[in-house]
Amino acid sequence: MNLQKDKFFKNGFFCIALVSVVAIVMICSFLFVGGMPALEKIGVMKFLLGTQWRPSSELYGILPMILGSMYVTMGALIFGVPIGILTAIFMARFCPRKLYRFFKPIVELMAGIPSVIYGFFGLVVLVPLVRDNFGGTGNSLLTAALLLGIMILPTIVTVAEAALRAVPESYYEGALALGADHVRSVFFTIVPAAKSGLVAAIILGLGRAVGETMAVIMVAGNQARMPQGLLEGVRTMTTNIVIEMGYATDLHYDALIATALVLFLFIVLLNLSFAYFKGGMFGNG
Amino acid sequence: MVNCFKMQAATTASKVLGITVWLAAGVNILILISLIGYILAQGIPYLSWELFALEYTTQNVSLFPALVDTLLMVAFALSLAAPIGIGTAIYFVEYAKKSNKFVSIMDMTTDTLAGIPSVVYGLFGLLFFVIYLQMGYSLLAGACTVAIMILPVIIRTTEEALQAVPISYREGSYALGANKLRTVLVVVLPAAVPGILAGIILSIGRIMGETAALVYTAGTVAQLPEDLFSSGRSLAVHLYVLASEGLFMEQAFATAVVLVIITVIINGASTWMAGKLMRGN
Numbered sequence: 001m002n003l004q005k006d007k008f009f010k011n012g013f014f015c016i017a018l019v020s021v022v023a024i025v026m027i028c029s030f031l032f033v034g035g036m037p038a039l040e041k042i043g044v045m046k047f048l049l050g051t052q053w054r055p056s057s058e059l060y061g062i063l064p065m066i067l068g069s070m071y072v073t074m075g076a077l078i079f080g081v082p083i084g085i086l087t088a089i090f091m092a093r094f095c096p097r098k099l100y101r102f103f104k105p106i107v108e109l110m111a112g113i114p115s116v117i118y119g120f121f122g123l124v125v126l127v128p129l130v131r132d133n134f135g136g137t138g139n140s141l142l143t144a145a146l147l148l149g150i151m152i153l154p155t156i157v158t159v160a161e162a163a164l165r166a167v168p169e170s171y172y173e174g175a176l177a178l179g180a181d182h183v184r185s186v187f188f189t190i191v192p193a194a195k196s197g198l199v200a201a202i203i204l205g206l207g208r209a210v211g212e213t214m215a216v217i218m219v220a221g222n223q224a225r226m227p228q229g230l231l232e233g234v235r236t237m238t239t240n241i242v243i244e245m246g247y248a249t250d251l252h253y254d255a256l257i258a259t260a261l262v263l264f265l266f267i268v269l270l271n272l273s274f275a276y277f278k279g280g281m282f283g284n285g
Numbered sequence: 286m287v288n289c290f291k292m293q294a295a296t297t298a299s300k301v302l303g304i305t306v307w308l309a310a311g312v313n314i315l316i317l318i319s320l321i322g323y324i325l326a327q328g329i330p331y332l333s334w335e336l337f338a339l340e341y342t343t344q345n346v347s348l349f350p351a352l353v354d355t356l357l358m359v360a361f362a363l364s365l366a367a368p369i370g371i372g373t374a375i376y377f378v379e380y381a382k383k384s385n386k387f388v389s390i391m392d393m394t395t396d397t398l399a400g401i402p403s404v405v406y407g408l409f410g411l412l413f414f415v416i417y418l419q420m421g422y423s424l425l426a427g428a429c430t431v432a433i434m435i436l437p438v439i440i441r442t443t444e445e446a447l448q449a450v451p452i453s454y455r456e457g458s459y460a461l462g463a464n465k466l467r468t469v470l471v472v473v474l475p476a477a478v479p480g481i482l483a484g485i486i487l488s489i490g491r492i493m494g495e496t497a498a499l500v501y502t503a504g505t506v507a508q509l510p511e512d513l514f515s516s517g518r519s520l521a522v523h524l525y526v527l528a529s530e531g532l533f534m535e536q537a538f539a540t541a542v543v544l545v546i547i548t549v550i551i552n553g554a555s556t557w558m559a560g561k562l563m564r565g566n
Contacts (some may be wrong), residue, residue: 009466010380016372017381020440021394023433027401030412086309094306103310105556110317112487112552113545114494116521120528120541121320124327150316157313183299204400211402213497214525238404238497245408245501260408264401271400275393 027264035261038254047258053224055244060255062237062262064226068141069210069236069263071227072220075145076152076209081202083149084156088201091157092164093172093186111154119215122147127219136231139221144234147219148212152205159204163197164190166282196280203274207267213238237263321545328542331535336543341507346527346536348543350509354424354517357510358503359492361428362435367485370439377440378447379469399437403498406434410502422516427503431495435488442487446480447473483558490551494544496521520544 039047042060050061087107095103126147131138167190175185191198213236221233222243235243241256241263248256335345337352373395381388410430420426450473458468474481496519504516505526518526524544527537 006465010376013372013376013380016369017376017391019369020373020398020436021391023436024394024397026413027405027409027433030409030417031405034412083309083312086306087313090306090310094303095310103314105552106314106317108556109549109552110313112490112494112548112555113320114496114521114548116494116496116525116528117324117541117544117548118320120524120537121324123528124534124538125319125323153313153316181296181299183303187302207400211400211404213402213404214521218525218528238402241404241408242497242500245411257408257412260405264405267400267402267405268397271393271397274400275396 031257031261031264034254035258038251038258039261041251042255042258047255048262051226053240055248055252055255058251060251062240062255062259064224065235065237065240065259066262067227068220068234069238071141072144072148072216072234072236073206073209075141076148077202077206079146079149080152080156080205080209084153084201084205085160085198087153087157088160088164088198089186089191091161093182093190107154107157111158115151115212115215116218118147118151119218122215122219130231134231137221137233139219139233140231141220141227141234142230144216144220144236147215148209151212151215152208155208156201156205159201160194160198163194163201163281166197167193168282193282196277197282200274200277200281203270203277207270207274210236210270211238211263211267213242217242321549324538324541324545328538328540331539332542333539336536336539340509346533348520348523348536348540350507351518351520351523352543354503354510355493355519355521357424357513357517358428358431358499358519359489361425361513362432362492363485363489365429365432366435366439366488370436370484371443371481373436373440374443374447375469375474378444379465379473395437395440398433399441403434403495406430407498407501409433410498415502421514422502422504422506423514424503424510424517425513427499427517427519428513430498430502431492434495434498435491438488438491439481439484442484443477443481446477446484449480450476479558479561483555486551486555486558490548490555493519493547493551494521495519496525500525520547 038060047060047062048066049063050059051063052059052061053064091100091103122143126143127138130136130140130143134142171189171193172185175189180188216236217239220235220239222235222239223233224235224240227234237259241260244252245256336347337349338345338347339349341347341350377388377392407430410426414420414426414429415422454472454476455468458472463471499519499522503519505518505522506516507518507523510517520540521544524537524540527533527540
């Protein structure tokens, strides 16, 4: 009797757990169903590799936005990865315990600040800063990359710190016993041992940068053309959707859903590689 | 001699590396302080009672309706996502067999949900809730969209909280003759409450700051909503609209102050709750 009841509740909880699976299947299918007509009409190659995005003359090439997303993301990684990884090393191995009690909430707060606040900060501080120091209008690839570099810091720090902490203490002690000092022990035994987890952290940061929308919209200029340079405006895939969704109709509308589909597939790919590297972490496999 | 020289070089390199690590950490603090400091310094002078007027007009640029919209969406999204998220976590931690292939697929689904950009959620919300289910631009559609978005946050934090409950609690409960469900609901779940609450507070923060997923689901109407079916902008959307129009920068700064203060409070509460869980064990 009791066993039957337990089984019943087990199945109940299983059904609840199915909701997120159903959600992802629905997201997938709605994007595919919505995006496929455009891909068929425009042609997959023409859509992905077309260099012109001009809905008014029926030109739908998203290469400018793909490149825009890529450049902005790479820029963000150049800023964010070194600082993020070093901060994680600091938190895992250098930070005095008393300081850690303040520092950890600071990183959590950075993760919790809404992207629109980051965007607003970028708009009123970074844009003028770039304009005055480097020229141009300030709404540029460089500004967006800088801002995203800041925004992905907490993501990278949190995952990288967990990866560093997962390395067995004996590695560190062994290095010390062999005569290495604290810094060398950390950098030449702990860090290499945590490599897999550090890569996972970078991939997660990359995903955040690719998917960020509102902060980028506010500082990137958003011109729908091939990226021209560091100080010129740029449009990413995410911003393309938000900017034009409000008034798009027919094929234009479908092309925007197809843009989201491309973005979605890219993120899923990133997630799979994240899972792969996370699996290589200590204590995970 | 040679050895001596090598030792010296090593310590210099060590020193430089050590200093770099501290510098990198300093950069984080510098960024956060300048971000929050700048917004507070610029925005606090513009805070006024007019901003909290009941009705939005172009004279007062009130953020009050947006605040009400946001709270309504938070309440509704949580009432959807919290039971589902907690139930899912209970299944993963207490019931599922880790070796099961399907369970690991479900587990990866959660990671994938967490990785999907909010703009994709927004588009899905538009296609499914707004158009397919004919909710129109409404608080309801917005709340449903963000409910899916915060699901992975709630699942993961609840999982962690449940895992932190010592196995002896469960064994003790079984030994006293309780069945599985009773053990989970009466013994394990209460012990995990602080951690679960920390996760829920965290997801309130996510909803409060959400923009991209709400622009095309909840819409951008700046007035007080009549019911869940009316369109309304969240506080973050309100700030976005003000900042991108550029007409009311003073009010935009003040709105940013309110949003930052809410974020700080929510984060503090979440950290405090999580700390309570750690101390409890």
